[in-house]
Amino acid sequence: IADFFRNLDHLITLHQRKYDKLQVLKKAMLEKMFPKNGSSVPEIRFKGFTDAWEQRKLGEILQERNTRTSDFESNPLYSLTIESGVTPKTDRYERSSLVTKTEDLFKTVKPNEFVTNPMNLRFGALGYNKNAFTVSVSGYYDVFSIDDDKCSGFWNAYFKTPTAMNIFDNAATGSLIEKRRVKYSTLQQLAFYMPNDLSEKAEIGKYMDTFDHLITLHQRELEKLQNIKKSMLEKMFV
Template sequence: MVEQHGKTLVPQIRFAGFTDPWEQRKLGDILQERNVRTSDFESNPIFSLTIEDGITPKTDRYERTSLITKTEDLFKIVSPNEFVTNPMNLRFGAFGYNKNSFSVCVSGYYDVFSIDNDKCSGFWNSYFKTSVALKRFDDAATGSLIEKRRVKYSTLCQLIFLMPKGMDEKKRIGAFFDRLDSLITLHQRKYDKLCVLKKSMLDKMFPKGGSLYPEIRFAGFTDPWEQRKLSELVEIERGGS
């Protein structure tokens, strides 16, 4: 996202009007830890944290509220625009922020925090997905076993990142990537609907069950389909040496 140009640190591409070099700052200077716990799952629905989708509604398959009986099992509240990270998988991209207009709750194992007092969460959500950030998380991960290396919140606070000096550029970049994410989601939904439509048409536009008529046909076609051997329609070509 940022590279060295002479003695300054600036992105290769910027929005018009922003010319100041980015600065190096410790994340602990702009992170605000959140540790509010709850067992009120009606007011704070349980969400999951995935590498693919960030914070997402928990599916029925993984619903475990009936098993929560002890105080230490209480989940952490994530207010709008607050972040959630999985210390074990942060280096693989297990983080996200609450884009909803309501609070949710996640496993008490996760770290929950605000960045820049929730003023530009979209910026950090995008920044943390870059290869530079993921490598920094991987380098900072600690643990005796490779598969159990994690980035604790205290470690996260010590990491130094390049960032714009002003909040305006952060907001502008965050809004840009949020818009791209919305467009991707929109087109993904269209794609999913088209896949369902195609599957339905494949089922209804070819005869089945001994019938000679498809369930759905284009206008003007009324003749029954006929049964033919494929050998009557296929020409086999054998290549020579």
């Protein structure tokens, strides 16, 4: 019994260390692969890309989406969280109470389209649909396509950098501090340094998405092992 739990603790520690290491590495790369402090180039770039990034308004590459639905069979209901981005609602979530007979209150989000929460955008409440199918989210959220959905991974990472968070925070408006928000109309007016070459955006996005994928894998494995340990503690002792 002691050996069993010793091995389980060892596995939990390994995955925790890998998870923590990936989080630290991702944070460092977010700061180095995107411009900061008014610079037009990031500290680290992929080989073959040398042109300076140009400052452009997001409105030049954003296209708002406002298709409504209450058909959760065809468009599974998803939520938006700061931690996980666009993620499925839990099985315990009651959907029947959300369906209205008079109007469709939920917005559809096609693959690679973005979702932001105006109220919490400055805290990182954003993400894009990584599924191969269309989902639906609260009608309160802003849904849009950016760069024709070709570089969603790039923008998903960029929008979570300290530089972007500062831009969003400065742009937020509202009479109460806790209710300040970044409306879609405001988002369109914000200027960001960005590469003209879509292939550079795609390379950066692919790299950052790999981080997210590995972090999620280790997080799931860690949670799985912790649940197994909890279950075995309850069953292997009188």
